[in-house]
Amino acid sequence: MISVPWERLPPRIDSPYITPVAPVAGETVSVNIRYGVCDAIRVVQSIAQDGHAIRVLLSAIRYTGPFMCNFPPDDLGVYPVGAYPPGSHTLQVDIIYVGSAGQHVTETLATLSFTVTAAPAPAVPAPVNGHVALAFLMFVLLGLAAWRLRTSGSPWLFIVIMGAPLGLRARDVPNNAVVEVLLAAVPGAPTPEQLVSYFDRSPRSGPLPLQSLSVGNPSDVQYLMPVRAEGDFLAWLQANPDSPRTQLENHVIVVYPQGTDTTRPLAALRSDPYVAAAYVPPPSWLSSVSLVDFEVDGPAQPQGGGQYGRTDLDIDAAWQIAGGWAPVAEIDMGLDPSHPALRQFDGLAEPRAITGTVDGGTQVISMSFGLGDPVCANNPTPPLCLAIQYAADHDTAMVAASGNNRTDLQYPASDSAHVISAGGFDENLALWDESPGLPVNTTHCPVGAGHPPGTKCGSDWTALTPTPAVSYDHQELMASAKHVLSTTYPNFDYQAYAECGDSYGTPIGDGIGWCTGTSMSAPQIAGVVGILRSINPLTPTGTPYGAAGTVRKILATTTYEAQAGHTWERH
Numbered sequence: 001m002i003s004v005p006w007e008r009l010p011p012r013i014d015s016p017y018i019t020p021v022a023p024v025a026g027e028t029v030s031v032n033i034r035y036g037v038c039d040a041i042r043v044v045q046s047i048a049q050d051g052h053a054i055r056v057l058l059s060a061i062r063y064t065g066p067f068m069c070n071f072p073p074d075d076l077g078v079y080p081v082g083a084y085p086p087g088s089h090t091l092q093v094d095i096i097y098v099g100s101a102g103q104h105v106t107e108t109l110a111t112l113s114f115t116v117t118a119a120p121a122p123a124v125p126a127p128v129n130g131h132v133a134l135a136f137l138m139f140v141l142l143g144l145a146a147w148r149l150r151t152s153g154s155p156w157l158f159i160v161i162m163g164a165p166l167g168l169r170a171r172d173v174p175n176n177a178v179v180e181v182l183l184a185a186v187p188g189a190p191t192p193e194q195l196v197s198y199f200d201r202s203p204r205s206g207p208l209p210l211q212s213l214s215v216g217n218p219s220d221v222q223y224l225m226p227v228r229a230e231g232d233f234l235a236w237l238q239a240n241p242d243s244p245r246t247q248l249e250n251h252v253i254v255v256y257p258q259g260t261d262t263t264r265p266l267a268a269l270r271s272d273p274y275v276a277a278a279y280v281p282p283p284s285w286l287s288s289v290s291l292v293d294f295e296v297d298g299p300a301q302p303q304g305g306g307q308y309g310r311t312d313l314d315i316d317a318a319w320q321i322a323g324g325w326a327p328v329a330e331i332d333m334g335l336d337p338s339h340p341a342l343r344q345f346d347g348l349a350e351p352r353a354i355t356g357t358v359d360g361g362t363q364v365i366s367m368s369f370g371l372g373d374p375v376c377a378n379n380p381t382p383p384l385c386l387a388i389q390y391a392a393d394h395d396t397a398m399v400a401a402s403g404n405n406r407t408d409l410q411y412p413a414s415d416s417a418h419v420i421s422a423g424g425f426d427e428n429l430a431l432w433d434e435s436p437g438l439p440v441n442t443t444h445c446p447v448g449a450g451h452p453p454g455t456k457c458g459s460d461w462t463a464l465t466p467t468p469a470v471s472y473d474h475q476e477l478m479a480s481a482k483h484v485l486s487t488t489y490p491n492f493d494y495q496a497y498a499e500c501g502d503s504y505g506t507p508i509g510d511g512i513g514w515c516t517g518t519s520m521s522a523p524q525i526a527g528v529v530g531i532l533r534s535i536n537p538l539t540p541t542g543t544p545y546g547a548a549g550t551v552r553k554i555l556a557t558t559t560y561e562a563q564a565g566h567t568w569e570r571h
Contacts, residue, residue: 012037012073013060016093016110019078023116028258030080031056031093033109036073038063041095044079052089056081057106060095072228076200078220086118177256180224181269182277182381183210185241185250189274192252193228195221212272216256216265224251224383225355244386244393248355250276251383277381308427309480309524312560318531326534329357329365330523339511341487354387358394363533365391366526367400367419368519370410384412392418397533397541397551399526401518402475403460406433409475410460416476417543420529420552422522424459424481429560432481432516433458459518476544477555479524481517488513528555 014034023029035041040061048055058079081091091112099105183189190209198209199221208214213221225248229237237246256265262280269278310316331354336342357365376385391398399420400413408414413421424432434457459481483505488494490511493501500515502508532551533539542550548557556562 012039013041013095013109016112018091018112018114021114023084023114025086025116025118026083027116028080028083029091029114029116030078031058031091031112033058033077033079033093034074035060035077036075040075041077041079044081045096047081052087053092054081054084054089055092055094058093058095060097062097062099062105072226074200075226076220084116086116088113088115177258177260177262178281179254179256179262179266179269180279180281180383181252181254181275182247183250183252184274184276186274192223192250195252196223210272210274212265212268212275213254215268216260216262218254218256218265220255222253222255224253225249244380244390245355247381248383248386248390277379279382281383307485309484312425312429313479313524313528315528318528322531322534324534324537326363326530326537327357327361328526328530329362330368330526331357331365332368332519336487336489339487339489341511354384354391358391358396362396363537364397364399364526364529366523367398367412368522370401370403370413376411376415388412388415388418392541395541397526397529399522399529401522404457404517404519406458406460408460413460413475420525420555421474421476422518422525423475423478424518424521425478426480426482431459431478432518459521476552477525477559479521481521483514483516484520485512485514486520487511488515525555 012035016031016033019030019032020027033041042059042061044056045059046057048057056079091114093109093112094106095109096104096106183192183195194209195213198204198206199218228234229249237243237249240246254265254269256262266278266280269275354365371384376382376388380386380389388398397420398412398418399422400415401410402413402421402423403410409421412419426432459478460475483499485505488502488511490502491509493503493513494515498516500513500517502511502513505514506512529551532554539554540550542552544552544556546553
């Protein structure tokens, strides 16, 4: 081995360029940047516009030490910045990263010029996602953590990671259609590296590594797992081809041009002998934040009170026995580190989802989102199914919102083998239910737009199927769901029909307000699980009906219902 002094390695961020080269009105403009080794660019942090002058701020990572410089040497990042009217525009491309002394460093990479021409026909607006789960870091994770950090010499450290998993989008990316592809582990099948390398070359040459990619004219192929395994870990993956983590490593994302109908490309991929599975996922955008400081100012209890769940869950008593460490991850839509109550968090965004939190040592994952059940038991290869299994294999406790539609539990809450389903109660310790009968009043039902009159809403429950012998699990645990007081963006309301935002519950402008839904319940329960694991991080997750001494068993036997003498009943 030849040792090379690290000071000789230059930063590896190339000059950015714009695609398309000649955009038309309504067409999304993207910034393209190659990076690698010690440098990585993650996501768009902000976009600002003043007339024809645009500034995009990208979160980046810049390492200087030999042990951290392990990014792929020639990654290409594509970052949509929006569609613009006809005319000449300038685009200033800045990056922000944490310097060697822990300070935030902002650097301008380039100022680019481009001209937008008039479109030949009116642009068709991108579809809008009408059902996005809302969640905040609840008082269990923030307010009480702040109180604890101020009053205790041995604080419980937690890490909060915010994002949107597969199936939710915190930000629409309308310019591309994508297909997730799991490459088959059979002789002759191309590797993810071969596909990514082929599409990274300009100009491309030689035969397509995967013939099914000749359908639909894909513009790019990217890794599902951008940080690639190497060394002993790679050897382990190769020796365990059927493990969830190996299958995630073998996934690629195929990117098709804007407006592509993926029906034919998807059919071609699924018929390819070198493709094990292919899916069209809803778009997603991931980010993360981390706790970087332990000094918190201001009241732990927001002015106006209203945290009835804090009392009903007896959180203050739980905090008296907390100790040690328990990293907690919150997978959802994002976090505002400029909020006075959240200043201890670093707002730099970084792509990170379930597998990333597990690999980082997370003890508990809270998931305030829900999908139609992908039937993982019969088809375990979609990335979300693999990620849930991967977390379970590492005994990471998972809590998921059960849903707001008063129907069968949504996924992943419905995965009772691996996930704690979080339901919600109201101020009276009753099941949160806005639709007790017919005709129902759905004025304040957070079920999203497009639901027909008479739609029931409230904390999901699970009825028996038409075949009485077949049934599904009910909610496992419950926390406050109606009119839950939490941090909000100041002077901003999310959903009027759910009474969710800054203007509800407390004076507008204070950054504190109500929101309603089981998305509010999941992080509270996750916080309690974090407290348990701060006492003993090796406590197994277990099941609510299994052996004693597990997290889920402890919680099931100490609930309000259990104290009232009610035994656990799975259905």
